[in-house]
Amino acid sequence: xxxxxxxxxxxxxxxxxxVFHLVYTFRGPLLTPRDPxxxxxxxxxxxxxxxxxxxxRCWIGFNASHSMGLILFGLVFGFLASAHGELLFHSLxxxxxxxxxxGGFVVLCKLYFFSAPLRSISISLACYVASIAVSRxxxxxx
Numbered sequence: 565x566x567x568x569x570x571x572x573x574x575x576x577x578x579x580x581x582x583v584f585h586l587v588y589t590f591r592g593p594l595l596t597p598r599d600p601x602x603x604x605x606x607x608x609x610x611x612x613x614x615x616x617x618x619x620x621r622c623w624i625g626f627n628a629s630h631s632m633g634l635i636l637f638g639l640v641f642g643f644l645a646s647a648h649g650e651l652l653f654h655s656l657x658x659x660x661x662x663x664x665x666x667g668g669f670v671v672l673c674k675l676y677f678f679s680a681p682l683r684s685i686s687i688s689l690a691c692y693v694a695s696i697a698v699s700r701x702x703x704x705x706x
Contacts, residue, residue, distance in 0.1 A: 567653060567702065570695035571645035574666070577688040579638025581681065586631035595627055637665055645695070653699040666692055 588594045597603050606620035617625075641662055644652040652658055666689040673682035 567695045567699035568645045568649045570691045572642050574688045574691035575638045575642035577684055578634045581684055582631045582634025582638060586628060589624060589627040589631060659696055662692060
């Protein structure tokens with residue numbers, strides 16, 4: 565039961581971050597540049613790979629898809645922990661995929677983001693790892 569709670573907490577943190585990030589992507593000024601001229605420039609310049617979009621549209625798309633990844637992680641791992649804990653905690657594949665995803669988010673946060681998402685994702689990762697440890701200890705006792 566403790567393992568499930570820790571996993572749901574880990575997933576819930578990701579889900580919450582993803583939802584807020586998605587809202588901030590399309591509403592309000594929080595993910596816009598402080599310098600309005602930069603947004604104008606990004607709206608006028610295409611990336612090298614194609615002329616079919618602008619850097620600003622890419623910025624919005626990258627932020628939205630990043631949010632969707634966090635939301636998907638939160639929904640899938642939260643659902644698996646609460647409804648199919650046996651499957652989740654006995655699947656090395658699922659546990660490693662989740663660990664790699666959260667580990668990757670921690671690295672991205674450390675390299676490219678700021679302290680609040682780094683702290684939040686680190687807490688999520690700690691809960692995730694603790695849930696695995698608790699579930700493994702429980703399995704060994706059985």
